[in-house]
Amino acid sequence: MSWFDLAGKDLISTKDWTKEELEIVLKVSDQLKGMYYAGLPHPALKDKTFLMLFFNTSTRTRLSFESAMTQLGGHAQFVAAADLRLSLEDKPGAGETIGDTAKVMARYAHGIGIRLLEDKVSRYGEDTEIMYRFAQHAEIPVVNMASNIWHPCQALTDLYTMREKLGTDLRGVKYTVMWAYSPWARSLGSVQEDLVIATRFGMDVTVAHPKGYELDPDVVALSKRYAQESGGKFEVTADLDDALKGATVVFPRGWMSLRRYEIGKEAEIKNAEKFRDWKYTRGRQKLAKPGYLMHVMPIDRGNEADVELCDDPGLSWMYDQAENRLHTQKAILALTMGGRL
Known part of the structure; x- marks a missing residue:
């Protein structure tokens, strides 16, 4: 090639x-x-x-x-x-x-x-x-x-940003992608593309989401295969706090369920309200190490992440991203x- x-x-x-x-x-x-x-x-x-x-x-x-x-x-x-x-x-x-x-x-x-x-x-x-x-x-x-x-352009951007900040060898770096509450009911594209590119480059990827927000099974299977091939890790959990422990980078993002077109947008938004506590907060950031904030934007300030984390120049990479x-x-x-x- x-x-x-x-x-x-x-x-x-x-x-x-x-x-x-x-x-x-x-x-x-x-x-x-x-x-x-x-x-x-x-x-x-x-x-x-x-x-x-x-x-x-x-x-x-x-x-x-x-x-x-x-x-x-x-x-x-x-x-x-x-x-x-x-x-x-x-x-x-x-x-x-x-x-x-x-x-x-x-x-x-x-x-x-x-x-x-x-x-x-x-x-x-x-x-x-x-x-x-x-x-x-x-x-x-x-x-x-x-x-x-x-969302390939976004995933390449996110990988480029992490390499720019942390060095070109990302093997072993823990990247936590967490479902976060937002009434916006957005697509899964940026999240799923990030999973496959991060595992492909050897990162330790953890996905955290509440029940009902499972990702595309084909994407999960591909991420697992890439992790095996690259020497990285891939896991999915419903324990948000455990997922954040030791995370170098955190991506809090609300995504729609795979049933969104079956149940309709209004029901999708209503279901998400049950998980308002799924948020990247200052308290949860202290579980990470250090938990740099990445987000594809627009970010739902106050819902997906605390406003002070969004505006923390030592933690937030959003604008560089x-x-x-x-x-x-x-x-x-x-x-x-x-x-x-």
């Missing part, structure tokens, strides 16, 4: 890339961040266009991808899915098919990003299937900008869209 081989490659999940390929992304992220802070131009994608197809709104995803393409010398075009004649139902009379839309997009641009999850689909997994269908028809790379199952979306996504775009530094 060479760096050249990444040109044209889709990124729907990090599981579809080799560890060597992921290491290349991390290396290029470091190079681009250095150039950013040195004030050196790096127009690796001059005159190229990245189409951003948004079914769901976002703050960091849109801003970071648009800034990334500008800094790489290209253009990011925002496309609201509601403005298209696209239909996700492949049947006569419904609208333009995914295949036709993807093929036309490939004639206009050099890469496609898709953000599709939560209320914009009717069942768990449908969004990810649609992304793979786009990738099947498009002759340019397709990047997952968040789905219910996976958010910035690193810019640098890792520049690397992803430059590599998959055939850029040259």
Whole structure:
């Protein structure tokens, strides 16, 4: 495998890339961040266009991808899915098919990003299937900008941030991913993608959640396999305080149950209220070692974590983590869209 081989490659999940390929992304992220802070131009994608197809709104995803393409010398075009004649139902009379839309997009641009999850689909997994269908028809790379199952750009960012803070060898570092109460009923994508990439790089990963918030069994199985292959650890528990003991890094995040589409959003939100005490508090942080706070944002301050932890400059990595979306996504775009530094 060479760096050249990444040109044209889709990124729907990090599981579809080799560890060597992921290491290349991390290396290029470091190079681009250095150039950013040195004030050196790096127009690796001059005159190229990245189409951003948004079914769901976002703050960091849109801003970071648009800034990334500008800094790489290209253009990011925002496309609201509601403005298209696209239909996700492949049947006569419904609208333009995914295949036709993807093929036309490939004639206009050099890469496609898709953000599709939560209320914009009717069942768990449908969004990810649609992304793979786009990738099947498009002759340019397709990047997952968040789905219910996976969020590869975020996971690469999180891994890059932990390596930046703790050193490149993360083997044996305890990373606790905890369900935390929030009425927002968000997707599982960022959590699940973090599990598979962290175990793949040898971290000791502990997932803590109350009954009813089990993760995708396929993701759990894959995380266990990666942990075995890398020499890391992976465990799931319902004992939050025990999960936090000795944790170097903590990610408190509310995620929807796998029954969300069956029971409906209102019932999902009501069920979560039974676990309001699942929160990353100052008292619980003292169980960790030291329990650096990572979060993909937006964070539900006061629910998912104590406000004082969010604003603790010695513990919170959230803003550095958010910035690193810019640098890792520049690397992803430059590599998959055939850029040259």
